[in-house]
Amino acid sequence: MTETSPSLFHDRKTIEQVEEGNELAPKFDEQGLISCITTDHASGEVLMLGYMNQEALSKTIETGEAHYWSRSRKTLWHKGKTSGLVQQVIEMRIDDDQDAIWLAVKVLGSGASCHVGYRSCFYRRVPVGQDREQQADLVFTEQTKVFEPEDVYGDAPNPTIL
C-alpha cells in the first residue's frame, strides 16, 4: 500500500463476516497475492488469470482500470500502459472466502489481452473424455493473432517461465 492511500480492506475476523458480510476483507497468500480471473464483459470469455497484491487491488478499485502484480517482472502492472490494451472494469466480484477476484472488463485498443498476441490467453482447447480419441493434446481455438508481440513489446523478455 502507498502511504497516501488508506486501506480499503477490513481485517478478517469471522467466517460469517467473510462469507456472508458486506465488508471487503480479502485474503492475500504467503506471497501477498490474490488471484484474479479476468473475463470479457460482453462474451463471457475468460481472458487471463492474473495476480494482485494489495496495491494492485486498491488501484483497480480506485481507478476502475485493471492493475496486477507482475510475478515475472516483480512490479505493479497497469495492464495496457505499454500496449494500449487497457482493461476497463465493468464489474468486480469477490468469492465466498474472499481469496479470488473476478473482473469483467472491456479491453481498449485491439481488444487483446494475451502477450502471445491472441485475444484471450486461453487460445487452446484440451480435449477431454470421449472427445480425446485420435486428437492432438491441444487444439487451437484462435487461428490468427490480434497483434504481433514484437511490434508491441519489442525485445522485452518473455514473461513465460518454464
Add this chain to the structure above:
Amino acid sequence: MTETSPSLFHDRKTIEQVEEGNELAPKFDEQGLISCITTDHASGEVLMLGYMNQEALSKTIETGEAHYWSRSRKTLWHKGKTSGLVQQVIEMRIDDDQDAIWLAVKVLGSGASCHVGYRSCFYRRVPVGQDREQQADLVFTEQTKVFEPEDVYGDAPNPTIL
C-alpha cells in the same frame, strides 16, 4: 499420479513448445497445484476458482467430470460426489504459459457450485471507480441460496480459512 495411469503430460522444454505448440505441458506450482477457473458453459458466469494437482487434472481429462485438489481437506475432490452437483466439462482450455486451466461446465442437480449455498462463489460485487461513492463495500448479486449447506454437508467443517 496413480501408477496405473500413464502421464498425460509432456515435459516443459521450450517457450515455443509451451506457448505455440500442441503438447500439453502444464506447470504445477511449488505445492504441485495448477489454478482452475470454472465457468457456466451457458451463461459464462464464473462459478469458482479451484486448484488441481496432477491426479485431479488427469482424472478431469479422462472422465470429463471436474476433479480438484481440496486445499482445506488435502484430498482429491470429485466435485459433486457428496452434493450431487457434479460438473460435466463441456470444454477445457489451457492458457499461454500453461499454468492455468479454464473449465466451461454444466452443473448437475440444483446447479449450485458454492459451499455457502449460492449458484456461483462470486455472489458479491465490489463497486469500483465512480461507482464506489456512498456504497457498502460489497453488494450481493444473488439474493437467495440454491441450497442450505447444512442440509447437504451436515456438520462437515467449513473449508473457509481466515
